[in-house]
Each structure stands twice: as C-alpha cells, then as structure tokens.
Amino acid sequence: MAIANFEEKFIKYAELVVKIGLNVQSGQKMIVRAETNTAPLVREITAIAYQIGSPLVTIIWVDEQVKKIRHQYAPRDSFDEYASWVLDGIAQEIKEGAAFLQVASPDPELLKGMDPEAVSTSRSVFAKHRKPIGELQGQNAVQWTVICPPTLDWAKHVFPEADMDAALESLWENVFTLCRLDQDDPVALWQKHIADLDERRKALTKKAYTGLHLRAPGTDLRLGLPAGHIWAGGGGKSSKGYPFVANIPTEEVFTLPHKDQTEGMVSSTRPLSYYGNMIENFSLTFSKGKVVKLSAEKGEDVLREMVETDGTAGFLGEVALLPHQSPISQSNIVFLNSLYDENASCHLALGSAYKFNLEGGPAMSNEEFAEVGGNTSLIHVDFMFGSGELDVDGIRADGTTEPVMRAGEWAFDL
Numbered sequence: 001m002a003i004a005n006f007e008e009k010f011i012k013y014a015e016l017v018v019k020i021g022l023n024v025q026s027g028q029k030m031i032v033r034a035e036t037n038t039a040p041l042v043r044e045i046t047a048i049a050y051q052i053g054s055p056l057v058t059i060i061w062v063d064e065q066v067k068k069i070r071h072q073y074a075p076r077d078s079f080d081e082y083a084s085w086v087l088d089g090i091a092q093e094i095k096e097g098a099a100f101l102q103v104a105s106p107d108p109e110l111l112k113g114m115d116p117e118a119v120s121t122s123r124s125v126f127a128k129h130r131k132p133i134g135e136l137q138g139q140n141a142v143q144w145t146v147i148c149p150p151t152l153d154w155a156k157h158v159f160p161e162a163d164m165d166a167a168l169e170s171l172w173e174n175v176f177t178l179c180r181l182d183q184d185d186p187v188a189l190w191q192k193h194i195a196d197l198d199e200r201r202k203a204l205t206k207k208a209y210t211g212l213h214l215r216a217p218g219t220d221l222r223l224g225l226p227a228g229h230i231w232a233g234g235g236g237k238s239s240k241g242y243p244f245v246a247n248i249p250t251e252e253v254f255t256l257p258h259k260d261q262t263e264g265m266v267s268s269t270r271p272l273s274y275y276g277n278m279i280e281n282f283s284l285t286f287s288k289g290k291v292v293k294l295s296a297e298k299g300e301d302v303l304r305e306m307v308e309t310d311g312t313a314g315f316l317g318e319v320a321l322l323p324h325q326s327p328i329s330q331s332n333i334v335f336l337n338s339l340y341d342e343n344a345s346c347h348l349a350l351g352s353a354y355k356f357n358l359e360g361g362p363a364m365s366n367e368e369f370a371e372v373g374g375n376t377s378l379i380h381v382d383f384m385f386g387s388g389e390l391d392v393d394g395i396r397a398d399g400t401t402e403p404v405m406r407a408g409e410w411a412f413d414l
Contacts, residue, residue, distance in 0.1 A: 018045055021143075027054075034062065035103060070122075071114040082129050100133075101146075108276075112278070178327055201232055210396065224261025262286040262290075269385055273336050313350060313378065316349065338382050350379060351375065355369060390407070
C-alpha cells in the first residue's frame with residue numbers, strides 16, 4: 001500500500017475500535033462477527049484486546065463469496081434453512097457480558113441478478129434469527145460497535161474508473177481521514193468529538209419536542225415524537241455503565257419517532273445497498289405511521305420486500321440529524337455503504353427503534369414499548385434523505401414550531 005504511514009494508521013484504527021468503539025474492559029470477553037476479507041484488521045484488533053486484558057476473543061467468520069455461491073447453486077427450496085447456533089451463540093455471549101464487534105464491508109451488489117425469491121427468503125430468515133442480537137443492542141446490554149474497513153469488492157464500486165489497487169488505496173485514504181486517523185492522537189480527537197455530539201443530543205432532549213417537520217425537494221414529512229424520548233449521539237453506555245461508540249465513524253444525533261404518527265412523503269438522497277442489491281432514487285409515503293405507497297427508479301421490488309418483511313417493517317424506528325457540512329458529506333463520495341453514507345446525511349430507519357432512546361425503555365417488554373410509541377421489527381434499515389436543502393422544525397407541545405435545521409445546517413447554538 002502506497003499510503004504514507006499506512007501501518008501506523010492501520011494500528012491506530014484497530015486501537016480506536018478497541019479503546020473508543022468497544023471500550024473493552026480488562027477481564028471482559030469479546031465476540032466478533034467478521035467477514036473473511038477483513039482478517040488482517042481483525043487480527044490486529046484481537047491482539048490489542050488481549051493486550052489490554054481480554055481473556056478471550058472469539059471470531060465468527062463470514063465469507064461473502066460463500067453466500068453468493070449458495071445463491072448460485074443451492075436447491076431453490078433450501079433458503080429457509082439457517083444454522084441457528086451461530087447467531088444464538090453470539091446472543092449468548094452478549095448476555096454473558098462479552099463486548100460485540102461487527103466487521104462488515106459488503107459488496108454493494110453481491111447478489112445482483114440472483115433469484116429474487118431466494119434472496120428474499122434468505123434475507124427474512126437471517127433477520128428472524130438475528131432478532132435476539134438486535135434486541136440486546138437496542139437495550140445497550142453491552143458495548144457494541146460496527147465498522148466497515150475497505151475491501152477490494154467494495155472499493156471497485158466506489159471508484160469504478162480506477163484500477164483495483166488505486167481504488168482500494170483511495171478508499172483506505174478516505175476512511176483514515178473520516179475516522180480522524182490521520183491525526184497525531186485520534187483517541188483524544190474522538191473523545192472531544194463524542195463530547196460535542198453529547199452536548200447536541202442533550203440540547204435536543206431538553207427541548208422535548210412533540211414532533212418534527214422535515215421539508216426538502218421531494219420531502220414533506222411530519223413525525224411525532226413519543227413522550228420521554230431521548231436523543232442519543234456519539235457515545236452510549238452499556239447496562240454496566242461502560243461508555244462506547246456504536247458506529248465508527250459517526251456524526252449523528254438520533255431518537256425514535258412515534259411509530260403511529262408519521263404523515264407525508266420522504267425522498268431518498270443517496271442510494272441504499274440492502275442485502276447485496278441496490279435501491280436508488282426512491283420515495284416513501286406514510287399515513288398513520290405506515291408506508292402506504294413507494295416507488296424507486298431501481299430496486300423497487302427489493303424496497304417493497306423490505307417494508308413487507310413483517311407487519312411493522314413499514315413503520316419508522318429512527319430519525320437522525322447531522323449537518324450537511326459533516327466531513328463525510330464534504331468528501332463528495334457516495335460510499336454505497338450505510339455506515340458511511342448515513343453519516344453524510346440526515347436519515348431515517350425503517351423497522352425497530354432502540355429502546356435506549358426512550359426513558360425507561362430498556363426495561364420495557366416489546367408490548368409495553370409499542371404502547372408508548374416504540375416500534376419493534378425484524379429489520380432496522382437506515383436510508384438517507386438529508387441534503388443542503390433540508391429544513392427541519394421542532395414542534396412544541398402547544399403546536400408552535402422553531403427552527404432546528406436550515407439548509408441542512410443546525411439552526412440553534414449550544
């Protein structure tokens with residue numbers, strides 16, 4: 001790799017994941033679900049975790065090409081089969097206190113052209129078996145983090161005009177910059193960044209809006225916000241009080257909408273890669289919280305299957321705000337990867353809400369959570385609607401409004 005000081009930045013990346021992302025404690029086990037093409041980074045992360053006192057790091061390897069091979073050659077009636085012990089084991093490790101790291105850098109179009117019925121079935125079966133893990137994450141049961149390091153299969157889609165080596169190098173350079181790894185002390189920079197996001201999310205929580213009004217070309221959407229909602233951002237805290245950062249990088253503050261109080265239309269501003277298929281230039285129309293109409297220039301069938309995954313997949317579980325001037329947005333790169341693209345743009349999520357976004361939420365049953373406006377689903381899929389033309393108003397309890405964002409930037413000072 002021709003990048004200056006590549007090895008130094010690579011090690012800083014691994015340190016950032018362990019020390020800021022997961023904040024692994026001495027004596028705490030760690031469980032990792034990682035794609036095989038990220039093995040060098042996973043090994044470095046594992047070494048650092050052991051050096052700070054983790055007694056056991058367990059890696060569950062996933063190979064994207066094996067997934068593709070299954071869709072090419074497996075019997076057409078076999079896609080409801082799943083080795084449940086894999087995800088059951090991860091959930092059990094989390095319940096026993098292990099920090100959880102997900103390392104994924106998927107090919108955005110891995111399953112392009114594959115049998116859509118088989119893809120739909122395998123996607124639904126995976127979501128069903130992963131649900132216990134998602135619920136534990138939604139409760140912040142332990143520290144958990146998601147990262148997406150560069151790979152060739154991803155890089156060639158982001159920089160299609162470059163040769164393979166140059167594409168991978170460009171992606172690594174951008175990831176290092178956007179994760180603040182080109183600085184002398186990225187850990188210290190991240191601590192300040194998290195503190196800044198914490199101030200923004202505290203200010204929004206204190207405002208106690210009853211809803212938000214989102215307006216931009218192709219978007220006119222009103223969201224209700226449940227009583228007792230909490231804005232999160234940057235860092236969270238596990239059930240034992242350990243701080244962690246769920247996404248690296250992250251630029252957002254977010255909360256849960258009331259599942260039954262979404263009205264109007266929202267249009268996407270960035271493509272969405274979903275389970276190896278692309279969805280582009282799409283819009284969703286909501287009534288009484290639920291998607292009642294949708295369209296997409298590409299991938300409309302995939303989008304429709306997504307919102308029909310279960311009875312609650314067509315309701316919202318998250319609204320996230322961040323300035324258009326965020327570093328990822330200003331890179332002017334469409335990453336075709338939600339971890340990065342969602343931090344370039346305000347976004348919404350279809351499906352489950354996080355219980356930690358509601359006062360007392362982690363202690364609630366799913367039924368209690370639903371009664372106060374929280375959504376529970378097999379999916380949680382972020383999609384981007386923000387731009388430099390987005391205005392957001394906060395709606396107060398008396399029905400009056402005040403600016404939250406104007407032209408994609410914060411409209412109030414801290």
